[in-house]
Structure formats: C-alpha cells, structure tokens
Amino acid sequence: MAMRNFKGRVAVITGAGRGLGRAYALLLGSLGAKVVVNDPGGAVRGDGPDASIAQSVVDEILAAGGEAIANTDSVATPEGGRAIVQAALDTWGRIDVLIHNAGNVRYGKIRDIGYEDFRSVVDVHLMGAFHVVQAAFPPMQDAGYGRIVLTSSIGGIYGNKACVNYGMAKSGMIGLANVAALEGEDCNVKCNVIVPSAVTRMAEGIDTSQYPPMEPGLVAPAVAWLAHEDCSISGEMIAAIAGRVARMFIAETPGVYQPSWTLDEVAEAAPRFLDNAEILDFGLHGxxxxxxxxxxxxxxxQAPLMNNTVDN
Known part of the structure; x- marks a missing residue:
C-alpha cells in the first residue's frame, strides 16, 4: 500500500513554533509539504515576540530535507492574516492546506476578567481564524482545491471555569468551519475542526503526573489526515486525545410537537424533549x-422518520 504524502502541496500552519503546531509542521514537512511556519514566538499570554522560534522549526524541516519558510506575522489582525497566506503565495504560488493552531491563554472568570485579556484571546483564536481563512479562501476556491483545519478545544465544546475568553473563541470555530465547509462544497475546499488535547506549555500549572502519554505527536496524524487530499469529510469535529481519535458532533433529541404552547405545558413536556434516548445527527446540512x-x-x-439517528 502506497504511503500518503503531501508532495507538491503547500501548507500554512499558524502557531507552528512550539507544541502542537510544531508537531504538525514537522510531520507535514517530513511527508513532502512545503510549509509556512507561522509564529510570532510570544509567551503563553501572547506577548514578547521572538522570531527565532519559527525559524528553529524551519531549520529542523530543512535539515531533514524538506522545504519551509518562517513567518512571524500575527493572526490577530486582518493585515497579519493576509500576510501569512501571501507568504505561501509569494514563495510557492499556491496554498493547499491551512491549519490554524495559533493561540494564547489569559485566564479569568466572567465577573472579573479584564477586557484586554478577554479581547487578546478572542483576537488570536477566533478572529485570527477568520483572518487567515478569509485570506486563504479565494486562492483555494480559484484553484478548486483546499483543506482547512481549525482548532477547537474541549474547553470550547464543554466549557471550563475561569477561561470564558478561550471557551467562547474555541466554540466559535464550529460556526466558522461549518460555513467554510458549505461555501467550499462546490470547489473541493474542505474545512474541519480538530479538538486536540496534548501536554504543551499551555498546561503549565496543571498537575499532569498521572496523565497517560499525551505528547503533541499523538495528535499530529489526525490533523494530517484532515489536511490530506484523501480526506472526504467536511464540516466535522474530530477529537484527538491520548491516542484516542473520535468524531464529535452537535445533536438534537426528536423533540415534542403540539400546535400551541403555554409556559406550563412547556415545563410539563420538558422531561420528554430533554430525553436523549434517541439522538438526531443532522451533519453538515443541519x-x-x-x-x-x-x-x-x-x-x-409527529416526528418524521429519520435514518441518521444515534442511539444513546
């Protein structure tokens, strides 16, 4: 069986200087992709840029016989997003893969988080995703090919305390990916979400001593599959944690119908429409x-018959 590769493909990976992004860049580079390694090189909070971080990953790819360039623009501005994608176009004349992994962390509860800390995280994770997707979409659509992978988190899917900015930004990946998947449907541009878990510098302060192996390299193959031409899915969420790969999705219960409602009737019907014994999975065209x-x-x-139910 022939091994899948990325020969002839150009990949832009944001936040590729450390952790998960670095693992993605090294893997795709080893499989033949020409890689734009984007990373301003800042600290976990996003400040203190260091251009050597992105270049060090480029040096690793070059040393292994691959092709790569460094880019230190910030995804947090529209101009930065355009510059990151333009680096690929100026160097290799195309962009086939976009992996948005850039991120920062600034903790804070809803009642007391400062607006600057709130906005900084939203600007990098959520607005940053839009900035690079908007820049990459036209050349991908014009070429009739593209693979986009956006990064969410279990903190965005299920929530977590003291990181409202992060949770909001990561849940926003779902909406952006769904729209990109729908708008890319007619031109072979596919967009999916990775929900990764790995021990990186963002886990600083957390006791990981009892964790199973969770290095970034365990996530990278799932991302590579989502970025590959053989990947046929679009508008999906794929989780990768500690060696487990799974599909995540938004679902509905069958629900309860009646032609009119009162407040008391909704309250009385709640046990029936909240019952998740049967789940409806509508998918991309939900x-x-x-x-x-x-x-x-x-x-x-009454509820129509469905052929895409999931028993729970």
Whole structure:
C-alpha cells in the first residue's frame, strides 16, 4: 500500500513554533509539504515576540530535507492574516492546506476578567481564524482545491471555569468551519475542526503526573489526515486525545410537537424533549435538515422518520 504524502502541496500552519503546531509542521514537512511556519514566538499570554522560534522549526524541516519558510506575522489582525497566506503565495504560488493552531491563554472568570485579556484571546483564536481563512479562501476556491483545519478545544465544546475568553473563541470555530465547509462544497475546499488535547506549555500549572502519554505527536496524524487530499469529510469535529481519535458532533433529541404552547405545558413536556434516548445527527446540512424536520412535525403532528439517528 502506497504511503500518503503531501508532495507538491503547500501548507500554512499558524502557531507552528512550539507544541502542537510544531508537531504538525514537522510531520507535514517530513511527508513532502512545503510549509509556512507561522509564529510570532510570544509567551503563553501572547506577548514578547521572538522570531527565532519559527525559524528553529524551519531549520529542523530543512535539515531533514524538506522545504519551509518562517513567518512571524500575527493572526490577530486582518493585515497579519493576509500576510501569512501571501507568504505561501509569494514563495510557492499556491496554498493547499491551512491549519490554524495559533493561540494564547489569559485566564479569568466572567465577573472579573479584564477586557484586554478577554479581547487578546478572542483576537488570536477566533478572529485570527477568520483572518487567515478569509485570506486563504479565494486562492483555494480559484484553484478548486483546499483543506482547512481549525482548532477547537474541549474547553470550547464543554466549557471550563475561569477561561470564558478561550471557551467562547474555541466554540466559535464550529460556526466558522461549518460555513467554510458549505461555501467550499462546490470547489473541493474542505474545512474541519480538530479538538486536540496534548501536554504543551499551555498546561503549565496543571498537575499532569498521572496523565497517560499525551505528547503533541499523538495528535499530529489526525490533523494530517484532515489536511490530506484523501480526506472526504467536511464540516466535522474530530477529537484527538491520548491516542484516542473520535468524531464529535452537535445533536438534537426528536423533540415534542403540539400546535400551541403555554409556559406550563412547556415545563410539563420538558422531561420528554430533554430525553436523549434517541439522538438526531443532522451533519453538515443541519441548518436545512433541522428546519425540514421541524416543519415535518408541524405538518404531520409527529416526528418524521429519520435514518441518521444515534442511539444513546
């Protein structure tokens, strides 16, 4: 069986100087991709840039016989996002893969987080994703090919205390990825979300002594698959944690229908519409399918038959 590779492909990876991003860059570089290693080189909070961080990863890729260039622009501004993508276009004339991994951490609870700390994290994780996706989308669409991987987190899917900025930004990846997947459907531009867990510098202060092996290299192959031309899925969330790879998704219960409601009737019906014995998984076209399903209940007075249910 021939081994999959990225020969002839150009990949832009943000936040690729350390941790997960570095693992992605080294893997794709070893598999033949030409890599733009983007990283301003800042501390965990995002301050204190250091251009040597991105260059050190480039040097590793070059030493192994690959091709790579360093880029230190910030994803936090539209200009930075455009410059990162333009680095690939100026050097190799194309962009095939975009992996948005750039991130920073500034903890704070809802009641007391400072606005600057809140905005800094949202600007890098969420707005940064939009800035690079918007810049990469036209050349990908024009070429009729593209693979985009956005980074969410279990903190964005399930939430976590004292990091409201991070949770909001990471949950925003879902909406952006879904829209990009839909808009890219007719031109072979696929967009998916990775939900990674690994022990990196962002885990500083957490007791990881009892954790199983969770090095970034355990996540990188799943990201490489999402970035590969053989990947047929789009608009999906894939989790990778401690060697486990799984699909994550948003689902609905079948719900309860009646032609009119009172407050008391909704309260009394709650046990039935909250019951998750049966789960509906609408997938990429869930916007339309959710409406169609709901309208079907209104028309027939009962739940229509579905072939994409998941027993729970």
């Amino acid at each position: 916007h339309v399918d959710h409406i169609t399903y709901s309208f079907g209940m209104a028309t027939r007075g």
